[in-house]
Amino acid sequence: MANNSGLFVSVLGGAALVLGAAYGWTARDFRSQELVALTDRLSQLEASNTDLAERVEQKADLEEKISELEVSLAAALEAVEAAKSAAAAPAPAPAAPEPDTIVADASGFQFGDPSRGEEVFAQCRSCHQIGQGASDRIGPHLNGIFGRRAGAHDGFRYSDDMAMMGSDGLTWEIETLNAYLENPKALVSRTRMNFAGLKDAQDRSDILAYLRQFSASPQNIPEAAPTAQAREVDLSPEVLAIVGDTDYGEYLASECKTCHQQDGSDQGIPSIIQWPTEDFVVAMHAYKRQIRPHPVMQMMASRLSDEEIAALAAYFAQLE
Amino acid sequence: MKLNRRAFVGTGMAAASTLSAPMVHAASHGKPKVVVVGGGAGGATAARYIAKDSAGEIDVTLIEPTRTYYTCFFSNLYIGGFRDLNSIAHSYGKLASEYGINVVHDWATGVDRDAKTVALAGGGSVPYDRLILSPGIDFIEGSVPGWDISAQNAMPHAYKAGSQTELLKAQIMAMPEGGTYVMVAPPNPYRCPPGPYERISMVAHLLKANNPTAKIIIADPKEKFSKQALFEEGWQKHYTGMVERIGPDFGGGNVTVDPAAMTVNIDGEVVNADVVNVIPAQKAGLICDAAGLTEGNWAPVDGHSMVSRLDENIHILGDATNQGDMPKSGYSANSQAKVAAMAVRGALTGSRVFPAKFSNTCWSLIATDDGVKVGAAYEPNDEKIASVSSFVSQTGEDSALRKATYEESIGWYEGITTDMFG
Numbered sequence: 056m057a058n059n060s061g062l063f064v065s066v067l068g069g070a071a072l073v074l075g076a077a078y079g080w081t082a083r084d085f086r087s088q089e090l091v092a093l094t095d096r097l098s099q100l101e102a103s104n105t106d107l108a109e110r111v112e113q114k115a116d117l118e119e120k121i122s123e124l125e126v127s128l129a130a131a132l133e134a135v136e137a138a139k140s141a142a143a144a145p146a147p148a149p150a151a152p153e154p155d156t157i158v159a160d161a162s163g164f165q166f167g168d169p170s171r172g173e174e175v176f177a178q179c180r181s182c183h184q185i186g187q188g189a190s191d192r193i194g195p196h197l198n199g200i201f202g203r204r205a206g207a208h209d210g211f212r213y214s215d216d217m218a219m220m221g222s223d224g225l226t227w228e229i230e231t232l233n234a235y236l237e238n239p240k241a242l243v244s245r246t247r248m249n250f251a252g253l254k255d256a257q258d259r260s261d262i263l264a265y266l267r268q269f270s271a272s273p274q275n276i277p278e279a280a281p282t283a284q285a286r287e288v289d290l291s292p293e294v295l296a297i298v299g300d301t302d303y304g305e306y307l308a309s310e311c312k313t314c315h316q317q318d319g320s321d322q323g324i325p326s327i328i329q330w331p332t333e334d335f336v337v338a339m340h341a342y343k344r345q346i347r348p349h350p351v352m353q354m355m356a357s358r359l360s361d362e363e364i365a366a367l368a369a370y371f372a373q374l375e
Numbered sequence: 376m377k378l379n380r381r382a383f384v385g386t387g388m389a390a391a392s393t394l395s396a397p398m399v400h401a402a403s404h405g406k407p408k409v410v411v412v413g414g415g416a417g418g419a420t421a422a423r424y425i426a427k428d429s430a431g432e433i434d435v436t437l438i439e440p441t442r443t444y445y446t447c448f449f450s451n452l453y454i455g456g457f458r459d460l461n462s463i464a465h466s467y468g469k470l471a472s473e474y475g476i477n478v479v480h481d482w483a484t485g486v487d488r489d490a491k492t493v494a495l496a497g498g499g500s501v502p503y504d505r506l507i508l509s510p511g512i513d514f515i516e517g518s519v520p521g522w523d524i525s526a527q528n529a530m531p532h533a534y535k536a537g538s539q540t541e542l543l544k545a546q547i548m549a550m551p552e553g554g555t556y557v558m559v560a561p562p563n564p565y566r567c568p569p570g571p572y573e574r575i576s577m578v579a580h581l582l583k584a585n586n587p588t589a590k591i592i593i594a595d596p597k598e599k600f601s602k603q604a605l606f607e608e609g610w611q612k613h614y615t616g617m618v619e620r621i622g623p624d625f626g627g628g629n630v631t632v633d634p635a636a637m638t639v640n641i642d643g644e645v646v647n648a649d650v651v652n653v654i655p656a657q658k659a660g661l662i663c664d665a666a667g668l669t670e671g672n673w674a675p676v677d678g679h680s681m682v683s684r685l686d687e688n689i690h691i692l693g694d695a696t697n698q699g700d701m702p703k704s705g706y707s708a709n710s711q712a713k714v715a716a717m718a719v720r721g722a723l724t725g726s727r728v729f730p731a732k733f734s735n736t737c738w739s740l741i742a743t744d745d746g747v748k749v750g751a752a753y754e755p756n757d758e759k760i761a762s763v764s765s766f767v768s769q770t771g772e773d774s775a776l777r778k779a780t781y782e783e784s785i786g787w788y789e790g791i792t793t794d795m796f797g
Contacts, residue, residue: 251779306729309424309713313706313734314783314790323779324786350766351736354752357764358732 164229165260172265175258181287181338182248185269193334194248201270203227205243212329214319216245232266233259249325287347288340294361295333299369307363308370310355317374328374335368406434407723410493410503412483412662414439414467416446417509417692417708419795424716426474432724436477436501437470438493444796445536447567448705449788452740454533454544455577456584463536469797483510486666488686505719508668509692509708510660511535512566515672518656519559521632529634530651533574534566546650547581553588554649557639559630560595561654564673566694566703568601569749571654573739576606579614580742592648593620594641596628601702602739602749608770609741659695673697678755679731680718681711690715699759700751707735709791731755738784744774746781 176185182193189196195211206213206221213221220243225231235242236259238252253259311327319326327335341347342356343364359367411422414437422437429435444465452458467478482496486508492500514532516523522530533543547556556578560571575593582589591614600606610618621627626642632651633639639646658664658672668674668683674691675684676698683689692715693708701707714731721728736750751765768780 302727303729306713306717306727307732309794310710310732310734312790312794313709314736314787316786316790316793320789322786322789323782323784324790351748351750354750354764354766355734358752358754 164233164263166264166267167257167260167262169261169264169268172261172263175253175262176265179250179262182334185266193330197266198269200227200232200266201229205231214243214245214247216243217247229263232263236262245320247319247321247326249321286337288337288344290337290340294340294365295336297361297365299332299365299367300362301366301370301373303363304366304368304370307359307367311367311371314351319374328371330368330372332365332368332372335371336364339364339367406432407504408434408436408502409505409507409719409723410501411435411437411507411509412439412493413509413511413660413693414441414444414478415509415511415693415708416448416705416791416795417712418507419444419467419470420709420712421507421509421690421692421716421719422476423470423474423795423797424713425719426470426476428716428726429720429724431475433720434477435475436479436503437467438479438481438483438495438501439467440480440482441537442466442480443537445540446705446788446792447534447536447570448791450533450536450540451570451574451577453540454547454574455580455740457577457740457743460541465792465796467796473797483662484665486662486668486689488666488689491688504688504723506689507692507715507719508660508662508666508674508689508695509712510662510695512657512659512694512703513661514655515658518562519630519632519653522559522634522653522655526632526634526653529637530632530653532654533652534570534654534657543650543652544581547578548585550582550586550589550649552586553590554586555590555592555646556582556650556652557592557594557646557648559632559639559651559653559655560593560597560600560627562596562628562656564703565654565657567737568702568704569606569737569739572600572602572606573741574652575618576609576614576739576741579610579617582617583614589617591618592639592641592646593618594627594630594639595620595622596630598623601737602747602767604770605747605768606739606741609745609747613742613745657694663691663695670697677757678714678733678753678760681715682718690719699753699755700762701733701735701753701760702737704735704737705791706737706787707733709794710734733760736787738780738787740781740784744778744781746777746784747772748780748784 179194183195183197184190184192185197189198191208191211195208195213203226204221205225205227206217206219225243227235231242236253239246239248239250241252253262314324315321315327316324317328319328330338338347339356339359342349342352343359345353347353356364409422409425411418411425414422418437418439422435425433426435444467445460446463446465449458449463453460453463467476470476471478479495479501483493484496485494486492486506487494487500490502491504491506492502493506494500512534514524527539528542531539531543531546533539550556558571558575558578571593575591579591582591621641626644629642631640632653634651637648637651639648639651659669659674663669663674666686666689668685668689668691670685674695674697676682676691676696677684678698681690681692681696681698683691692711693705694703696711698711701711710733714733717726717728717731720726731754733753733755734750735753736748738746738748740746747768749765749767751762753760754763755761768777
């Protein structure tokens with residue numbers, strides 16, 4: 056420490072004064088001896104005073120150092136905790152990625168930031184649920200998607216192409232998910248997932264880091280964010296409980312079918328068959344209230360009553 | 376749908392039914408009979424919905440002269456090179472084979488409204504309980520002085536798709552370097568309001584690639600036109616300096632043509648042209664007038680059921696009608712067809728009838744991946760079909776949205792042609 060050498064120099068200086076005073080003592084009278092002794096004493100006091108001041112400074116310095124050490128100790132403990140929880144999730148790679156760290160898997164894929172991935176995932180939520188209590192909606196739930204064979208999640212009706220890709224051996228791993236998210240129809244040409252794709256590589260690595268958290272052992276799936284399973288629009292239970300008149304729905308649906316294909320194929324315009332009725336109702340109300348942006352759909356929905364929306368939902372849900 | 380062997384077989388069956396149809400009808404007194412004239416967006420849709428939803432309770436006959444139907448919508452995309460001709464060609468095979476519709480390839484020349492029969496050019500007549508007319512448009516003679524239908528090979532209209540569209544494209548491809556294409560645009564109202572201007576975009580796209588010093592002139596009698604700001608922005612962006620529009624202020628409404636000399640006289644100024652695309656003023660398809668169902672150039676209908684205001688047993692669809700606010704478009708005709716089909720079934724079999732709703736959207740392609748759209752929703756009142764809400768693409772939209780809009784139009788094409796032809 057810099058102050059130590061300063062202190063040492065001061066002590067030497069004090070000692071030299073004492074020696075000098077002793078050397079001149081025999082050549083002087085008592086008064087001058089007394090003066091010398093007093094001067095000496097003063098010097099000693101001064102030296103001691105300086106010494107004390109140095110020590111006070113030193114103490115403050117040490118306290119600062121201690122608090123610095125405490126901070127780094129806390130950070131180290133936190134890192135250990137994070138590493139422990141990451142290690143609790145079985146991972147294909149031997150070392151589990153830390154949430155905030157970009158880690159490459161064996162193929163060189165860079166996992167991104169899962170909390171940013173959660174934000175990117177917001178656009179997926181109208182069709183896919185994830186987290187505790189997630190269930191199949193317009194799309195299958197995505198818990199445990201890593202390692203799952205494509206089109207093989209029990210109880211969900213996939214497009215023929217997706218089912219075929221699965222039986223041909225497509226499995227959802229980092230590389231395949233990355234390719235699918237970049238351009239769904241390039242990988243599975245007639246998938247019913249109507250999504251143009253995430254063109255930004257960072258978006259994909261972030262969202263995959265997020266999804267990855269839900270592919271751990273099932274008992275360790277994190278709680279999804281509170282907003283995850285919330286509806287896009289706030290609808291009263293009465294509106295959701297309306298049982299649609301499928302005959303009326305069939306007539307109303309004739310207007311939809313000018314664009315949306317009855318056989319569920321989609322090319323530029325999404326498939327709307329076999330949706331859970333609640334999702335259909337929520338989506339139409341979201342257009343009606345102009346929460347969803349598409350101008351044609353806003354126009355179509357704007358003049359549909361709650362009963363008419365329920366009728367359409369009931370009709371399209373039962374189409375084969 | 377593309378032409379394929381199955382469709383060909385279906386058309387063969389339909390052709391066979393041409394001979395037997397009148398006799399079959401005479402023999403089956405019990406079933407109510409619906410005759411549909413015109414196999415386009417209105418007629419094919421109406422025939423299909425009535426046959427499909429009545430599940431054999433109604434006899435449906437569709438009278439359409441052509442065996443292969445080329446959609447007017449997307450025919451501009453063929454000119455621009457975005458579609459081949461085969462991709463806009465459709466046959467009536469499925470309507471005959473899967474829906475049991477008697478498809479009669481003949482011209483309907485007149486209607487005996489008292490006897491309730493439709494006369495065919497090939498002889499004979501077809502009886503009906505309800506008649507649906509969806510004949511599209513015909514041209515008003517003399518609307519462009521110097522032009523008549525006999526000049527359509529020298530100066531094509533290409534406003535009924537098929538051989539005319541092919542001819543126009545061939546003429547544009549054969550233009551000399553730096554040559555001139557002139558469009559004589561129609562006055563309101565006419566089929567497909569953005570159609571002439573989408574065509575200009577597609578002609579410009581074709582010429583930019585093959586003949587970039589060529590000029591495009593539009594002589595236009597209208598002050599304003601559909602999606603004008605969008606088209607003008609697009610022409611400026613993609614085809615700078617190629618397109619010149621002469622509006623009515625500068626004599627664009629005062630045009631004569633000379634098909635022999637290949638000249639266009641615009642307000643006294645003679646333009647030597649290499650291609651002249653004359654789109655004349657329009658009126659309801661001839662059968663409407665022949666049946667006495669028109670007032671002025673168009674056939675008035677009641678929007679609640681698309682029934683003629685002049686005959687309660689005849690419904691009229693699409694471009695031929697005067698119904699109110701809906702534009703003359705394939706989408707509108709398809710929308711109207713479903714209302715008419717429901718009303719006809721209700722009248723003949725007592726099936727449920729719901730309040731009529733209509734809609735329309737028109738997509739137009741300006742350049743590669745640069746699509747725009749305009750649309751509205753409609754409901755009938757006692758006076759007319761009235762617009763209740765509408766939207767239109769905006770200028771300055773980003774390229775991703777324009778591309779998505781174009782892709783949406785491809786989806787719509789698949790949807791509506793499936794809705795028409797099965």
